[in-house]
Amino acid sequence: MDTAFILVVVGLSSLAAVLVARARYRRRLRSAVGKTLETIGLAAVFLLLNVGVGFCLTLLARVVVGRFVSLYYSDDVTILAVSVLQALVFQWSREPEASAGP
Amino acid sequence: MSARGALRGIGGATVALFAALAFTPLSNRLHGVLVPPAAPPEPAAAIVVLGARVDDGVLSNSSLRRALEGVVLFRQGLAPLLVMLGTGSRGKPSEADVRVRLAQDLGVPATALLADPRGHTTRDEARVSWEDLAPRGMRRILLVTGSVHMPRAAALFRRAGFEVVEAPVEEISSGVGGPQARLDLARELLRELLARAYYRAAGYL
Numbered sequence: 001m002d003t004a005f006i007l008v009v010v011g012l013s014s015l016a017a018v019l020v021a022r023a024r025y026r027r028r029l030r031s032a033v034g035k036t037l038e039t040i041g042l043a044a045v046f047l048l049l050n051v052g053v054g055f056c057l058t059l060l061a062r063v064v065v066g067r068f069v070s071l072y073y074s075d076d077v078t079i080l081a082v083s084v085l086q087a088l089v090f091q092w093s094r095e096p097e098a099s100a101g102p
Numbered sequence: 103m104s105a106r107g108a109l110r111g112i113g114g115a116t117v118a119l120f121a122a123l124a125f126t127p128l129s130n131r132l133h134g135v136l137v138p139p140a141a142p143p144e145p146a147a148a149i150v151v152l153g154a155r156v157d158d159g160v161l162s163n164s165s166l167r168r169a170l171e172g173v174v175l176f177r178q179g180l181a182p183l184l185v186m187l188g189t190g191s192r193g194k195p196s197e198a199d200v201r202v203r204l205a206q207d208l209g210v211p212a213t214a215l216l217a218d219p220r221g222h223t224t225r226d227e228a229r230v231s232w233e234d235l236a237p238r239g240m241r242r243i244l245l246v247t248g249s250v251h252m253p254r255a256a257a258l259f260r261r262a263g264f265e266v267v268e269a270p271v272e273e274i275s276s277g278v279g280g281p282q283a284r285l286d287l288a289r290e291l292l293r294e295l296l297a298r299a300y301y302r303a304a305g306y307l
Contacts (some may be wrong), residue, residue, distance in 0.1 A: 002280035003125050036112055041113030067220040071300070073291055 042087035124281035129288040133276040143269045147240035149181045152247040153188030156197035164273045169201040171271045172246045174209050186215045228262040248273040250294045
């Protein structure tokens with residue numbers, strides 16, 4: 001039931017967004033989907049990178065400091081949110097600056 | 103393929119995986135594959151409850167469920183000793199101590215309780231349990247931990263020398279239906295899969 005509810009809600013709002021986009025920005029929709037997928041791909045790469053770096057730092061800290069550091073620190077949901085932010089900043093930094101108006 | 107194309111491919115795969123995990127029974131099926139069904143618990147020399155987490159004296163959901171399962175097994179008369187594990191931060195009560203107090207409040211006599219806060223990892227817990235129980239001649243144990251964690255934990259305790267009777271606790275239902283609950287289940291399974299891979303690579307399993 002939860003699944004169907006969420007799918008219906010998201011389906012309806014997406015349909016509305018597509019209708020608006022097709023009427024106003026017809027040519028940009030396909031490109032926007034592609035850029036969104038790029039950003040999600042970047043977020044996945046940043047997530048893997050963050051988890052990998054966290055894993056290595058944890059093992060390094062155990063050896064260097066000699067104190068126990070849990071590998072589960074890298075399991076925090078915050079890492080996912082921060083990875084998305086990193087991806088957004090990286091993605092925008094790749095975009096050309098919008099030209100200034102007259 | 104260009105970097106842009108590769109990122110789009112990764113993004114598409116990520117979206118597809120997310121949709122499959124959240125909106126289909128994929129997580130539930132994976133749970134069925136990775137977590138074997140449990141047999142009814144049998145008598146043993148001691149009940150060993152593995153640690154989960156404690157924050158400033160407050161047991162986590164998993165920790166509380168495991169501790170309660172240990173108390174239930176003790177009250178069913180399946181073992182004369184209840185061992186509570188779990189570390190804590192400096193100056194704060196350890197998870198083991200908090201659980202022992204809980205067990206006492208639930209009617210378990212202090213003489214039947216043992217707290218050991220030394221084990222930081224599952225492997226540590228197998229080692230310290232062996233140090234606690236082997237000198238008492240207690241080798242057959244009822245092992246209490248989450249059902250997803252149980253296969254790795256049981257293997258480590260067997261490797262330490264114990265005869266293990268598994269008493270898994272359902273910390274998250276394998277039959278969950280909502281998208282968020284399915285994602286939680288998937289995360290739990292992924293975390294345990296990575297832990298198993300690490301333990302295998304390190305030669306612990």
